[in-house]
Amino acid sequence: MDYKRDFNILIVDDEKILLENLYDFLKNKGFKKVYTAKNLKESRFKLENFKIDLLVLDLMLSDGSGFDLLKELRKSSDIPVIxxxxxxxxxxxxxxxKNKADDYLVKPFFPDELLWRIDAVLRRSKKIKGNQKINLGGVIFDKDKGILIKNEKEISLTATQFKILSYLCENINMIVSIDRILDHIWENSYGYENTLITHIYRLREKLEDNPRDPKILITIKGLGYKLVDKG
Structure with missing residues (x-):
């Protein structure tokens, strides 16, 4: 294995024993976190509230089809799906x-085969996302240098602005709740919401043509923020 399994996996299946076995198997193989969900409702909650790097998705669930979740997901996210x-x-x-799944494995299966496919998909995903220059609507975020490049001019970022933008880039095109951002940026996040709002506005001043009418770092009312990749 030529990379660390420092990833968060979500397994969606209505078979309790299968979920338990895959949870134990993948944790023992070194994955950072393994989440499970037995239906669409639980899946949506975990996708919204946790950072998920790869989704393993059953199709026949008690409250609907996995295809429905995949279609929803592809409207806002490109995370790998098996x-x-x-x-x-x-x-x-x-x-x-057709709905942009990255792989398809038929039951019954060998756990090792699922592991090999997860590793392969994550390697491909990692290579695609390996470029540390991210195009945000014509503004380049150079993560290696910790700067923005706009109209061929370099714009510096504060340490907190860099952390916020990097975290939003990890969840590009996905809604990220205010609570998740606060928990990620500040160890003790209580009372920091107004501070976050200020940092978001300062970031918009650097990212946007008109920070009062943002097109790149947008607010999703009642839910959080979304960084839009137009590159």
Whole structure:
């Protein structure tokens, strides 16, 4: 293995024993965190409230189809998805890849095969995201130098601005709740919400043509913030 399994995995399946076995298996293989969900409702909650690097998704769930969740997810996120299903028809596989699943594994399966596929998908994802220059609507965020480049001019960032922007980039095109940002940036986040609002506005002054009408770092009312990748 040529990379550390420093990733968070979410497994969605309605089979309790399978969930427990995969949780133990993947934790023992060194993954940072392994979350489980038995239906769409739990899946949506965990995708919204935790940083998930890869989703393992069953299709036949008690409250709907995994395809529905995949379609929803692809409207706002490009996190890797591996479908894990007893549906083995060519039309089912076609539907999965049509909706931008990264891989499709049919049950029954060997846990090691799932692990190999997870590793392969994450390696591909890591290479794609390995470029430390991120294009945000024409403004370049150079993570290596900790600066923005706008209209060919370098713009410095404070340490807190860098942390906030880096965290939002880890969740690019996804809504990130205020609580999640606070918990990530400040160890004791109580009372920092107004401070965060100030930092967000200062970031917008550097990112946006008009910080009062943001197009890159936008507010999703009642939910949080979303950094839009237009690159």
């Amino acid at each position: 479908i894990l299903s007893a549906l083995d028809g060519i039309d089912d596989r076609k539907e999965g890849f």
